[in-house]
Amino acid sequence: MTAKIRWHLSSLAEGKGILGPSALRAALEKHGYALSVAQASRLLRHPPSKVDIAMLRALCKTFNCGLTDLLDLGLSEAPSQDGKETSKESVERAASPERESPEQSSHLMGPRAIALRPLPARTVLRSVE
Numbered sequence: 001m002t003a004k005i006r007w008h009l010s011s012l013a014e015g016k017g018i019l020g021p022s023a024l025r026a027a028l029e030k031h032g033y034a035l036s037v038a039q040a041s042r043l044l045r046h047p048p049s050k051v052d053i054a055m056l057r058a059l060c061k062t063f064n065c066g067l068t069d070l071l072d073l074g075l076s077e078a079p080s081q082d083g084k085e086t087s088k089e090s091v092e093r094a095a096s097p098e099r100e101s102p103e104q105s106s107h108l109m110g111p112r113a114i115a116l117r118p119l120p121a122r123t124v125l126r127s128v129e
Contacts, residue, residue, distance in 0.1 A: 006072040007047035012063045020044075033058035047071060 018024050021040035028035060033055055035043075042048075048055070059070055 004074045005047045006074055008070055008072070009059065010044050012065060012070065013044060016063055018062075027062045028055075028058045031058040031061045 013019070013024060016027075018027055021037045021044060024040040024044060025035060025037055028040070035055075056067060056070070059065075060067060063070070
């Protein structure tokens with residue numbers, strides 16, 4: 001499934017009076033995220049090709065908004081034919097503040113499920129086959 005991402009950064013920026021890449025760059029630096037004027041210009045015109053969580057966090061702090069205010073994944077609302085959850089339902093459930101406890105969601109975990117814990121800084125992740 002290919003979804004068209006709708007990027008609302010330019011309208012959010014206009015609403016906050018941030019009228020150009022230099023102003024966006026300065027606003028993001030106040031929240032600890034540095035980027036060039038050229039990168040800020042691209043962000044104002046197009047959604048990023050890769051997700052940078054630090055950038056999304058800085059944008060949400062800058063505009064005092066949530067992730068759904070910043071972008072729309074454009075997921076299909078059509079129900080799946082096999083009765084399984086659609087991608088949109090899955091995203092909405094994951095974003096919901098009423099998450100299931102690990103005991104309730106254990107049926108979703110496969111036999112290779114592991115408990116997650118924070119990784120120390122400079123940890124290199126490798127795929128284990």
